[in-house]
Amino acid sequence: MSSTTTNASLFERAQRRIPGGVNSPVRAFRSVGGTPYFVSRGEGAYVWDVEGRRYLDYVQSYGASILGHAHPAVVEAVRAAAGRGTTYGAPTEGEVRLAEELCARVPGLEMVRLVSSGTEATMSALRLARGATGRSKIVKFAGCYHGHSDALLAGGGSGVADQGLADSAGVTAGAVADTVVAPYNRVPALDRDVAVVMVEPVAANMGLVPPAPGFLEGLRAACDRVGALLCFDEVITGFRVGPGGASRRFGVLPDLWCFGKVIGGGLPLGAFGGREAVMEQLAPLGPVYQAGTLSGNPLATAAGLAVLAELDDAAYAMLDGRASELAGMLGDVMVDADLPVQVPRLGPLLGLHFSDAPVTDYDEARAAAETGIYRRFFGAMLERGVAIAPGPFEAMFPSLAHGHDDLERTADLAAAAAADVQRLLAPGAARS
């Protein structure tokens, strides 16, 4: 990094060699406008850009950094693991310990396989469900994001929604012919061709949309009626909304789980798992093939174990309390600025919809995004050194490193930002 390196100059260079200048689309700021900040380092609740500007960070790698950035326990675990070699192509004790730790925390989870991303977890769970049931059809919900594999992109939230793409080019009709997209929070009618119903038990990729009372129980019953498997994509909710994730929190037992983000402590790691009878369909025990050169690699498992070791009941209580405080303050600030707002919260997860009424599905989430308020609020916050996700369809991720003072600062800056937004929206103000 030279003294003349700026976000703008890096973005210009990036765009020459990396499509859109980014390696994951939502980072490009297309839905909020402006130039992305290029991060040079992070510590706790903060990141610094290459120009030396500090941001109070609520992105936290979309939930991958639940302890905050560069937590000493994670740094030390990764440093120590790196010194022993980063990958061997042979099994390690760390994989066994992480698998045991995941299963110990999630009731009903009997076996897991480790992979390197959430996308791999969902893609593999899907293949496993199809292999185990001998059926083809899958049901997913509009606005839920399950990674970028072909069959699961249809009706996707998160970056897919940000880009305004209904689906993606390059996905053949054949690849999605067996994908049925249903509205979130309504139990769809299933038939006996359905292999699996895949759902985010708390949707966190269309902003935060909690499950309506009875929705998850209804899915369980509907799957049981036709012999379909139920898969909870807990890549965001797993080990965040509580020690056992959403399944434990809501007391609804799926057949399959997908994990990612939190369990890798900021390194590439995902997992899918379920009951032994289903998981034993995987190679080398069964006929469903699935593999990975870097699966369960020693750095990622070391980081994951270090993170989970910090996540005891006291940590979740603290995360819960901070999210609750933040949600209350953000709600008050918006009301004071006369902006329509919903701040849904589920434990440590919260969302921000600029809407008069609670958001229960993707259509409502999109309507809230289309007010353009999020985009303006994002810009007004970034200007003040607070980073929220550069798109209206993401959740907010306060970490264990976000202290009370950080939240109070957020509230003060959010009040000023909200007032700016209100001025911009006032009749006669220039629309940007």
Ligand SMILES: *Cc1c(COP(=O)(O)O)cnc(C)c1O
């Ligand atoms: C982030 C996410 C994924 C994809 O995980 P990657 O690690 O980005 O591949 C899948 N499902 C959900 C619910 C996610 O939030």
